[in-house]
Amino acid sequence: xxxxxxxxxxxxxxxxxxxxxxxxxxxxxxxxxxxxxxxxxxxxxxxxxxxxxxxxxxxxxxxxxxxxxxxxxxxxxxxxxxxxxxxxxxxxxxxxxxxxxxxxxxxxxxxxxxxxxxxxxxxxxxxxxxxxxxxxxxxxxxxxxxxxxxxxxxxxxxxxxxxxxxxxxxxxxxxxxxxxxxxxxxxxxxxxxxxxxxxxxxxxxxxxxxxxxxxxxxxxxxxxxxxxxxxxxxxxxxxxxxxxxxxxxxxxxxxxxxxxxxxxxxxxxxxxxxxxxxxxxxxxxxxxxx
Amino acid sequence: xxxxxxxxxxxxxxxxxxxxxxxxxxxxxxxxxxxxxxxxxxxxxxxxxxxxxxxxxxxxxxxxxxxxxxxxxxxxxxxxxxxxxxxxxxxxxxxxxxxxxxxxxxxxxxxxxxxxxxxxxxxxxxxxxxxxxxxxxxxxxxxxxxxxxxxxxxxxxxxxxxxxxxxxxxxxxxxxxxxxxxxxxxxxxxxxxxxxxxxxxxxxxxxxxxxxxxxxxxxxxxxxxxxxxxxxxxxxxxxxxxxxxxxxxxxxxxxxxxxxxxxxxxxxxxxxxxxxxxxxxxxxxxxxxxxxxxxxxxxxxxxxxxxxxxxxxxxxxxxxxxxxxxxxxxxxxxxxxxxxxxxxxxxxxxxxxxxxxxxxxxxxx
Numbered sequence: 345x346x347x348x349x350x351x352x353x354x355x356x357x358x359x360x361x362x363x364x365x366x367x368x369x370x371x372x373x374x375x376x377x378x379x380x381x382x383x384x385x386x387x388x389x390x391x392x393x394x395x396x397x398x399x400x401x402x403x404x405x406x407x408x409x410x411x412x413x414x415x416x417x418x419x420x421x422x423x424x425x426x427x428x429x430x431x432x433x434x435x436x437x438x439x440x441x442x443x444x445x446x447x448x449x450x451x452x453x454x455x456x457x458x459x460x461x462x463x464x465x466x467x468x469x470x471x472x473x474x475x476x477x478x479x480x481x482x483x484x485x486x487x488x489x490x491x492x493x494x495x496x497x498x499x500x501x502x503x504x505x506x507x508x509x510x511x512x513x514x515x516x517x518x519x520x521x522x523x524x525x526x527x528x529x530x531x532x533x534x535x536x537x538x539x540x541x542x543x544x545x546x547x548x549x550x551x552x553x554x555x556x557x558x559x560x561x562x563x564x565x566x567x568x569x570x571x572x573x574x575x576x577x578x579x580x581x582x583x584x585x586x587x588x589x590x591x592x593x594x595x596x597x598x599x600x601x602x603x604x605x606x607x608x609x610x611x612x613x614x615x616x617x618x619x620x621x622x623x624x625x626x627x628x629x630x631x632x633x634x
Numbered sequence: 635x636x637x638x639x640x641x642x643x644x645x646x647x648x649x650x651x652x653x654x655x656x657x658x659x660x661x662x663x664x665x666x667x668x669x670x671x672x673x674x675x676x677x678x679x680x681x682x683x684x685x686x687x688x689x690x691x692x693x694x695x696x697x698x699x700x701x702x703x704x705x706x707x708x709x710x711x712x713x714x715x716x717x718x719x720x721x722x723x724x725x726x727x728x729x730x731x732x733x734x735x736x737x738x739x740x741x742x743x744x745x746x747x748x749x750x751x752x753x754x755x756x757x758x759x760x761x762x763x764x765x766x767x768x769x770x771x772x773x774x775x776x777x778x779x780x781x782x783x784x785x786x787x788x789x790x791x792x793x794x795x796x797x798x799x800x801x802x803x804x805x806x807x808x809x810x811x812x813x814x815x816x817x818x819x820x821x822x823x824x825x826x827x828x829x830x831x832x833x834x835x836x837x838x839x840x841x842x843x844x845x846x847x848x849x850x851x852x853x854x855x856x857x858x859x860x861x862x863x864x865x866x867x868x869x870x871x872x873x874x875x876x877x878x879x880x881x882x883x884x885x886x887x888x889x890x891x892x893x894x895x896x897x898x899x900x901x902x903x904x905x906x907x908x909x910x911x912x913x914x915x916x917x918x919x920x921x922x923x924x925x926x927x928x929x930x931x932x933x934x935x936x937x938x939x940x941x942x943x944x945x946x947x948x949x950x951x952x953x954x955x956x957x958x959x960x961x962x963x964x965x966x967x968x969x970x971x972x973x974x975x976x977x978x979x980x981x982x983x984x985x986x987x988x989x990x991x992x993x994x995x996x997x998x999x
Contacts, residue, residue, distance in 0.1 A: 528720035531687050534707040535714045536734035536785060546733070550724040 381606035385599055394606035407584040410499060414585060415567040415618075418503045418510075423560060425507065426514035431544075433515075434522045444519075451512040459576020462505045466490035466577070491578070498583050502574055509573075510566075514559045521555025522548075557628050561619060568615050586611050636698040636711075636788035636821055637663050638684065643693035645679050645845075653679035655845040657693070664819045666812075668832040671842035672868070677825045678793055680842070684823060685791050686710050697788055708737075713787035715795040719778040721766045727753075728762040731781045738785070752780040755814065772803050779811075783818065790815075790822040796831060808834055829869055833857070841865050858984070863993040866918045866986055872950055872961040874918045874986070881907060881915055890917055894955040895935045900982045906996050907987070916993065918986035921950065921963040926976050933977035942970050951976075 384391045398404050429447060433440050450458070465472045473487045482488065490501060529551065533543035549556070571588035580592050590611060594604035638661040645653040654676035661667050669677035682688035684695055686707035695703045702710050713734075721730050728749055735745045753759045756776040766774055775795060782790060795811075796804045812835050815822055826832055832839050833853040841848045841856060841864075849861035860866035866874045879890040879897075888904050890897040897917070899907070907915075927933060935955065943950040944966075951962040951970055962978065970976065987996040 526718055526720060528716040528718045529722055531685075531707075532714065532716060532720040532722070532781075534687070535685055535712065536781065537708045537737035539706075539708065542737065547722055551722070553724070 377605045378609055380602055381609050383602065385602045394603045395610075397600075397603050398607055398610065401589075403581060403584045403589060407586050407589050410495075410583055411568060411570070411585045413499060414503060414506075414570060415564060417500075418506055418570075419560065419563050419567055421503065422507045422511050422514055422563060423556075426511045426559070427518055429511065429515045430518035430522055433519055447515060448512045450509045451516075453509065455509070455572040456576060458505065458509045459573045462508075462573075463491075463577040466501065495583060498578060502570075502577065502583065505577070506567075506570060506573055510563065514563055517559040517562070518552070518555055521552045521558075524555075525551050557623075557626055560626075561622060564618060564622060565615055568618060569611070586614070637661060638789055638821060638823070639694075639696040640680070640684070641694040641696065643680065643683055643695065644691050645676070645683060645688060646691040652676075652845045653688075654683070654842075657842075657845075657847055659840060659847070659850065661821060661823065664821055666815050666822045666824065666835060666837045667840060668836035668838075669823065669825045669840045669842060670829060670832040670868075671827065671848075673827060674844075675842040676845035677827075677840075677842050679845070681791055681793055681823060681825045684789070685712055685714055711788040712791055713782040713785050713789075714791040714793065715775075715778045715782050717794040717797055719766075719771075719774040719795075719798075721774050721777050721781070723766050725765075726762065727758060727764055727766070727769070727777050727780075730766070730777055731784050734781060734785050748784050749780075752783045755783060755817075756780045756810075772799055772807070775799060775807065779814075783814070787820065790820050790824075792822065792824040794826055795824075797826070797828070804831070811835065829871070833869075841868065843868075859995070860918070860986060861995055863916060863918070863988050866988070866995075870920055872921050872963070874920050875924070875958075875960045876988075877917045877919070877958075878990070879915055879917050880913055881910075890915065894937075897934045897980070897982075897985075903982055903985060903987070910987075910989070910996055912990055914990045915996075916988040916990055918988060919980055920984065920986075921961040923981040923984040924960070924962040925979050925981060926951075926962065926964055926970070927979045928977065929979070930977055932979045934979055936975065936977050939970055939972050939974045939976060941972055953978075 381394055382390055382392070384393065433444050433447070453461075464470050468487055468489050468491075470490075472490065473482065476482045476488070477484065491498070493501065525548065530543060530548055533547040534540075538547065569587045570585055571591055574583055574585060574588055575591070580588065580596055584592075586607075590604050590607040593600040593607055638659075640657050640659040643657040644655050647653055657676070657680055659667075669680060671677050679688060683690050686702070686705060690703050693703070694701055697710060697712070721727075722733070725733060731749045731752060732745050735748060740748070749762070750759070753762060756779050758773065758776045758780060761769060761773060761777070766777065769777065775798075778795070792811075796807050799807060808831060815835075824832075824835060836853055838850060838852055839856050840850050843864055849856055849865045851859070851861075856865055856869050860869060860874075863876065867876065877892055877895060879892045879895070882889045882891050888899045888907065890899060890903075930936070937953040937955060940952045940954045940959070943952070946966065948966055949964050949970065951964060953960050953962070953976070964970070988994060989996065
C-alpha cells in the first residue's frame with residue numbers, strides 16, 4: 345500500500361524543480377509585467393494610459409504594418425529557399441556535407457555581428473560596393489547607396505539580411521525532417537507514375553508536414569520579434585517594428601518603462617494570436633489519424 | 635504481362651565496388667522469378683535497376699523488347715512492393731490504391747471499380763477508409779500489394795515483401811501471393827534471402843553472390859543439380875555437408891577417402907570421375923542422403939552421435955568428424971540419442987562432386 349502511494353508522488357517530486365524554476369523565473373516576471381503595465385509610472389494608480397500612449401503613438405501603426413510585411417515576406421522567402429536547400433543537400437551528392445557546413449555558418453553568428461557586418465557592407469563606401477566595383481559590375485561613380493532607399497526598399501534589404509541569417513536554421517529543421525522520411529515511400533511515388541514535381545507536392549511535402557509546421561511556427565514567432573538587426577543597420581525609428589518600439593521605450597526614453605511593459609504585453613498577445621491562428625489553419629490541432 | 639531481359643547489367647559504387655556485375659537473365663512472360671542470395675549479393679540492386687531507382691553503370695534492361703535502361707521509373711510500367719511496404723501515411727487505404735490510377739488519368743468511376751476489385755482480391759475491403767497508421771503490418775502489406783496490382787503493370791517487382799511479417803503470417807502470405815500470381819499471370823521478380831520462400835514460390839530461382847549470378851534454375855534444379863559449392867551450401871536446411879576427399883584406386887575399385895570417411899563408389903560415380911584428372915575433390919552430401927544403417931560393411935563412417943535435434947516430422951542428428959560437424963536428417967522413428975554409436979552410409983544417386991579448384995559441379999552426376 346505505502347509503496348504504491350509513494351510511487352504516485354514520484355512524478356510530481358521529479359517535476360517539482362522545473363515547476364519552481366518556471367514560477368520564479370518565468371511566471372512571476374510575466375505576471376508582474378502584465379500587472380505593472382496597468383499602473384502609472386509616477387503614482388502607481390491603476391490606469392490605461394500606458395496602453396493609450398501606445399495606441400496614440402503614430403509609430404505604433406507603422407510598426408504593426410512593417411512587422412506584418414516583414415513576417416509575411418521573410419517567412420515565405422526563407423521557407424522556400426530553406427526547403428530548396430534542404431532538398432538539395434538531402435540528395436547526398438559528393439560535397440553535400442561541405443555545403444551543409446557552409447550553409448550553417450550564418451546561423452552561428454549573433455544578430456549583432458550580422459547587423460554590424462552588413463551595415464558596414466551596405467555603407468556607400470562599404471565592402472559590397474567595393475566588391476561590385478572589383479567585379480566590374482559598377483563604376484567608381486556608380487556606387488549604390490543601399491541605405492538611402494525608400495522605407496519599403498529598406499525593409500526589403502532588412503529581409504534579405506535577416507534571411508541570410510535565418511535560412512540555415514529553417515533548413516536544418518526541414519533537412520532533419522526529410523532525413524526521417526521513409527525513402528521507399530518516396531521511391532514508390534516515382535514507381536507509381538509520379539514526376540519529380542508530383543512526388544514532391546503529393547508525397548514528400550505532405551509527409552514532411554510536421555517538420556514544416558515546426559519550422560514555420562518557430563520562424564513566425566521569431567519574425568514578429570525582429571528588432572536588433574534593424575536597429576544595428578538603421579538605428580531606432582527609421583523602420584519601426586513592434587519589438588524595436590518596446591526597446592525604444594525601455595532604453596531610449598526616460599520614464600516610459602511601464603509603457604514598454606504594456607508594449608511587451610501587446611507583442612505577446614499578437615504572437616500568441618498569430619500562433620494559434622496558424623496552428624488552427626495548418627491543422628496541427630487535428631488529431632493525426634489517431 | 636511481359637518479358638524481361640537483362641544484358642550484362644552492372645552497377646558500380648564508387649570506383650571499385652560492384653553492386654552487381656554482368657547480370658544476364660531472360661524472363662519469360664508470366665514467369666515468377668526469385669532472386670535469392672545472402673545480404674549484399676546484389677539482388678536488391680538488380681531489382682532496383684529494373685525498377686529504374688538505381689542508375690545502371692553498364693548493360694541494358696529490356697522490357698517487352700524495348701530498351702528501358704535510361705527511362706524514368708514511371709515510364710517503365712512496372713510496379714513494386716517494398717520491404718517497408720512504403721504505403722503513403724497521409725493517404726487513406728483507398729487513396730493509396732487510387733493515387734497511381736489518378737496519375738494515369740483514369741476516370742473516377744474506373745478508379746473506384748478497380749480499387750474495389752483489387753481490395754477484394756487482397757481482402758481489405760473493410761479497411762479502405764482507414765489510414766495506414768491504423769493498420770497492422772500484415773494489413774499494410776496487403777495495401778501495398780493492392781496498390782501494385784491495381785496499376786496492372788507489365789512487371790511486378792517485390793523487394794523482400796514478406797520479411798517484416800511474423801513467421802506464421804509470412805507462410806500464409808506466400809500461399810496467397812502465389813495464388814494471386816496464378817490468377818493474374820503477371821511476370822514477377824521477387825527478391826528474398828529466405829530460401830524456403832524462394833523454393834516454395836519460384837518458377838525459377840536466380841541465385842546470386844557478390845553481385846554475380848551463380849545459377850539460374852527451377853527449385854528442383856538448384857537443389858538437386860547445384861551448379862557449384864556455393865549453391866549447394868546455400869540451398870537446403872540443414873546445409874549440405876562438404877568433404878575434401880582423395881580419389882584412390884584400390885584393387886580395381888575406386889574410393890573417395892579422407893581421414894574419417896571411405897566411400898566405395900558405384901559405376902555412375904566412377905564414370906563421372908573418369909574425366910576428372912585431379913587427385914582431390916570436394917564431395918557434397920545433403921543431410922537426408924546420409925543414412926543410418928545396421929550394416930557395418932556398407933557404412934562410410936562410424937561415429938558417436940554428438941546431439942539429436944528433434945523436429946517432429948524428422949530428426950536432425952549431428953556427429954563430429956575431426957573438427958567438422960556433419961548433419962544427418964532421418965525420419966522421426968526410430969529415435970536416437972546422444973553418444974549412441976551409429977553406422978552411416980549414403981545414397982550415391984544423390985552424391986554431388988565438385989572440382990577442387992573451380993568448385994564447379996562435375997558433369998554427368
